[in-house]
Amino acid sequence: MQRPIRPLYWVPLLIGIGTQVISAERLDEAAVKAAFIYNFIKFIEWPGPVSQPNSFIVCATEIDTLQGRLSVLQGKMKGNVPIVLRQGVSGDALRECHVVFISDSTNIEGVLNEVKKQPIVTISDRPNFILKGGGLGLIKDGNKISFEINLDAINASGLHVSAQLLKLARMIKSSQ
Amino acid sequence: MLNRRSITAIQMRLAIEKIAILWFAGGLALLTPRIYAAEPLQDLTSMSLEELLQAEVTTVSKHAQPLNSAAAAIYVISQDDIRRSGATSLPELLRLAPGVHVGHIDANKWTVSVRGLSGRWANQLLVLMDGRTLYSPLFSGVYWEAQDTVLADIERIEVIRGPGGTLWGSNAVNGVINIITKNAKDTQGGLAFGRYGTQEDGGGFRYGKQLGDASYARAYLKYKSQNDFKAAEHVAADDSLQQGQAGFRIDSQPNTRDSWTLQGDIFHGRDRQTTISVMPGVPGNVLVPEAVRLNNSHLLGRWRHRYDGGEWQVQAYFDRAERNELSLHQGIDTWDVEIQHRFKPFHAHQVIWGGGYRLVTDELIGSYAISFSPERRANTLYNLFVQDEIEFDPTLHFTIGSKFEHNEITGLEVQPSARVIWQPNDKQSLWGSVSRAVRVPSRADRDMRLRFVNVPISLGAAGTIVQPLSVIGSNPTIETSKMIAFELGYRQQVSAEINFDLATFYYDYDQLLTQHPVQFVGPYPIIYQFANDGKGTLYGFELAANWQASEDWRLRGSYSRCDFNAELKHNRIGENSFIDDFEKSGPNNLFQLHSQYQLTANLSFDTQFYWVDSLDTVRDYQRLDMRFAWQPWPGMEFSVVGQNLFDPRHGEALSTDTLASQVPRSFYAQARFSF
Numbered sequence: 001m002q003r004p005i006r007p008l009y010w011v012p013l014l015i016g017i018g019t020q021v022i023s024a025e026r027l028d029e030a031a032v033k034a035a036f037i038y039n040f041i042k043f044i045e046w047p048g049p050v051s052q053p054n055s056f057i058v059c060a061t062e063i064d065t066l067q068g069r070l071s072v073l074q075g076k077m078k079g080n081v082p083i084v085l086r087q088g089v090s091g092d093a094l095r096e097c098h099v100v101f102i103s104d105s106t107n108i109e110g111v112l113n114e115v116k117k118q119p120i121v122t123i124s125d126r127p128n129f130i131l132k133g134g135g136l137g138l139i140k141d142g143n144k145i146s147f148e149i150n151l152d153a154i155n156a157s158g159l160h161v162s163a164q165l166l167k168l169a170r171m172i173k174s175s176q
Numbered sequence: 177m178l179n180r181r182s183i184t185a186i187q188m189r190l191a192i193e194k195i196a197i198l199w200f201a202g203g204l205a206l207l208t209p210r211i212y213a214a215e216p217l218q219d220l221t222s223m224s225l226e227e228l229l230q231a232e233v234t235t236v237s238k239h240a241q242p243l244n245s246a247a248a249a250i251y252v253i254s255q256d257d258i259r260r261s262g263a264t265s266l267p268e269l270l271r272l273a274p275g276v277h278v279g280h281i282d283a284n285k286w287t288v289s290v291r292g293l294s295g296r297w298a299n300q301l302l303v304l305m306d307g308r309t310l311y312s313p314l315f316s317g318v319y320w321e322a323q324d325t326v327l328a329d330i331e332r333i334e335v336i337r338g339p340g341g342t343l344w345g346s347n348a349v350n351g352v353i354n355i356i357t358k359n360a361k362d363t364q365g366g367l368a369f370g371r372y373g374t375q376e377d378g379g380g381f382r383y384g385k386q387l388g389d390a391s392y393a394r395a396y397l398k399y400k401s402q403n404d405f406k407a408a409e410h411v412a413a414d415d416s417l418q419q420g421q422a423g424f425r426i427d428s429q430p431n432t433r434d435s436w437t438l439q440g441d442i443f444h445g446r447d448r449q450t451t452i453s454v455m456p457g458v459p460g461n462v463l464v465p466e467a468v469r470l471n472n473s474h475l476l477g478r479w480r481h482r483y484d485g486g487e488w489q490v491q492a493y494f495d496r497a498e499r500n501e502l503s504l505h506q507g508i509d510t511w512d513v514e515i516q517h518r519f520k521p522f523h524a525h526q527v528i529w530g531g532g533y534r535l536v537t538d539e540l541i542g543s544y545a546i547s548f549s550p551e552r553r554a555n556t557l558y559n560l561f562v563q564d565e566i567e568f569d570p571t572l573h574f575t576i577g578s579k580f581e582h583n584e585i586t587g588l589e590v591q592p593s594a595r596v597i598w599q600p601n602d603k604q605s606l607w608g609s610v611s612r613a614v615r616v617p618s619r620a621d622r623d624m625r626l627r628f629v630n631v632p633i634s635l636g637a638a639g640t641i642v643q644p645l646s647v648i649g650s651n652p653t654i655e656t657s658k659m660i661a662f663e664l665g666y667r668q669q670v671s672a673e674i675n676f677d678l679a680t681f682y683y684d685y686d687q688l689l690t691q692h693p694v695q696f697v698g699p700y701p702i703i704y705q706f707a708n709d710g711k712g713t714l715y716g717f718e719l720a721a722n723w724q725a726s727e728d729w730r731l732r733g734s735y736s737r738c739d740f741n742a743e744l745k746h747n748r749i750g751e752n753s754f755i756d757d758f759e760k761s762g763p764n765n766l767f768q769l770h771s772q773y774q775l776t777a778n779l780s781f782d783t784q785f786y787w788v789d790s791l792d793t794v795r796d797y798q799r800l801d802m803r804f805a806w807q808p809w810p811g812m813e814f815s816v817v818g819q820n821l822f823d824p825r826h827g828e829a830l831s832t833d834t835l836a837s838q839v840p841r842s843f844y845a846q847a848r849f850s851f
Contacts, residue, residue: 031220032228039225090433091433107435144230165225
């Protein structure tokens with residue numbers, strides 16, 4: 001004989017269905033990260049004219065960075081120059097960039113070495129990025145994104161970070 | 177051939193799930209423009225930093241799988257799918273892909289096939305793990321029982337249905353299966369797992385560590401013990417399996433342009449089986465219970481150099497495979513070197529070319545039942561390939577290429593292919609292809625001598641006639657089996673939550689391998705020879721759909737239909753039966769439905785249902801697998817899995833040379849801990 005199903009068993013299932021309605025409002029992680037990168041660009045000042053004064057070059061070490069979401073930066077403005085996005089950049093070409101985004105699988109140390117002492121900001125969403133000498137790290141905190149700043153590294157590149165950015169960072173690495 | 181390890185090779189322009197970025201193993205895929213069709217680009221740049229910090233995020237892949245932009249029928253099994261399937265072996269994992277037929281012959285043998293032509297000796301598939309071919313040159317099929325790795329360290333498995341000969345080479349007639357393990361950098365730290373169940377116990381340990389600035393390594397050990405399946409209701413089948421494996425992988429990227437990988441594994445297995453054999457002076461077949469001993473080892477190195485506008489890649493490996501049965505002792509050594517170059521000679525052209533050399537030396541010590549002449553042979557295989565992907569405009573891509581492969585048996589084989597894909601928008605794509613593929617004769621087709629007895633003829637109450645001993649003799653003039661394939665496919669992202677993928681195919685085969693009787697005793701053939709007397713057509717379709725029913729619930733289903741009509745080119749007596757076997761060797765219909773349900777943040781419940789149509793001598797069956805998993809804290813997972821829940825036992829496939837058994841209902845519990 002079959003036992004009837006006790007109605008209580010269904011309660012967890014119903015809760016599951018209820019919660020998903022709320023979470024459907026969540027934003028796409030990659031798009032949020034791309035927006036963070038755009039904001040960082042706004043809050044960092046580059047000194048004087050750089051190698052290509054007519055464009056602001058954002059580089060990514062991989063193609064399809066952030067599942068293609070980084071392309072929203074293309075054509076936006078930094079001050080009065082347009083942002084140009086270059087993806088899949090490596091080697092010497094990295095030195096032409098203003099910003100280098102290092103995504104998951106790239107060799108962090110190699111890229112950092114390449115851009116050392118240049119007026120270039122490095123950003124990554126790899127864990128412990130700033131401890132390895134990177135400039136700005138995006139970190140996932142539960143289901144929110146926050147960021148860390150390596151002030152030493154950015155200052156060493158001769159760049160200036162606005163106070164507002166420092167105020168919102170979750171962690172600042174600074175020897176001062 | 178470097179890129180054979182990656183179905184995501186350039187011409188395929190594959191878009192894959194989420195973070196499935198190929199690095200080492202995938203090689204070239206990085207350079208492939210991918211199209212993410214999930215939804216229009218979400219621009220959040222107008223949000224302030226404060227707002228962004230408050231935003232709750234989710235990853236894209238949870239919503240919708242990007243439409244992939246390969247001009248081929250391709251399916252990617254992700255690590256998440258692997259973990260949630262509850263499968264504990266590589267062939268079992270392949271059940272997850274649409275259109276792939278996986279059948280358990282006994283507890284340690286499988287048949288895996290794509291689009292027909294299944295069976296233990298199915299030999300039309302190219303199977304690779306991290307760039308190394310897994311199929312045995314002895315019979316061009318895979319000894320699945322001797323292939324294993326830490327399943328949690330697999331990055332993904334790519335399954336191409338249809339010919340992939342141009343880049344991938346011989347044997348990629350009906351499909352390519354490409355198993356890619358993770359870069360050592362992505363497997364840092366420890367992982368321990370243990371499993372205890374009614375049918376199977378096992379466990380393993382992996383540890384990954386950084387070596388110096390830019391190098392990472394991992395090493396692992398694993399063990400598995402599988403109990404007997406069922407021969408009948410209360411009768412064990414004597415087909416248990418015990419195996420252990422150890423291995424390592426080192427990945428290094430000394431600078432931004434160069435990277436290299438070194439990996440190796442060593443495997444030992446002991447499988448029980450009941451061999452259907454013959455002995456001198458004994459009429460009919462004899463059944464021999466025995467233990468098969470398997471020893472495999474390999475070492476592979478790969479180097480990749482990127483420069484602005486192109487890339488070079490070189491790979492070399494050595495593989496040793498030993499298999500010892502009473503009737504045959506095999507020792508096969510493979511040396512393989514491959515080189516590949518990708519560059520952009522002109523605007524809108526992406527060229528990839530390369531070559532490879534393979535040396536296979538073997539020692540095959542046979543018996544009365546099965547023997548090889550000569551017992552030792554060295555075979556070389558070399559090839560060149562070139563392919564150009566032309567972008568007419570961003571929506572229309574055309575790929576043309578060919579492989580030129582030379583083997584010692586049939587000489588030069590040309591395998592050209594042309595593919596086109598049209599993507600009018602990011603929601604739809606239409607693709608088509610014409611290709612030619614060949615299946616080069618294996619060592620067995622050329623040099624084997626097999627003694628066997630056909631099944632007795634029943635005369636009802638009058639008794640049975642035991643058939644005389646027959647011999648299949650070698651045929652040194654054996655030719656390649658050839659195939660021309662036409663494929664047409666369509667994919668659509670119906671909404672952010674629903675997409676589907678339809679692939680249709682029509683194959684025209686010629687010179688299919690047959691056994692041709694050359695001598696008779698009365699009506700009974702006693703001497704056969706391998707021949708190329710078969711021809712036929714195969715056609716069908718696969719429809720796969722994916723529905724993200726809610727944030728937490730994903731449903732995937734597929735239906736595949738395949739029909740095969742084969743006939744003899746010359747009508748010889750006694751040969752027909754062999755072709756009949758061919759026609760029924762794969763199921764006509766396959767249906768599967770997978771549900772992945774995230775109950776809460778740390779509880780998940782997954783279900784897989786399969787319906788597999790009848791094979792020649794195996795009834796159709798339904799199979800239900802379930803998995804319930806609990807993650808009390810990150811890095812720790814407990815799961816309970818039930819397999820074949822519908823019936824106490826069922827048969828899935830047969831073999832001609834060993835007794836098949838029945839897959840029982842089974843359960844296991846597993847703990848997995850990473851630190």
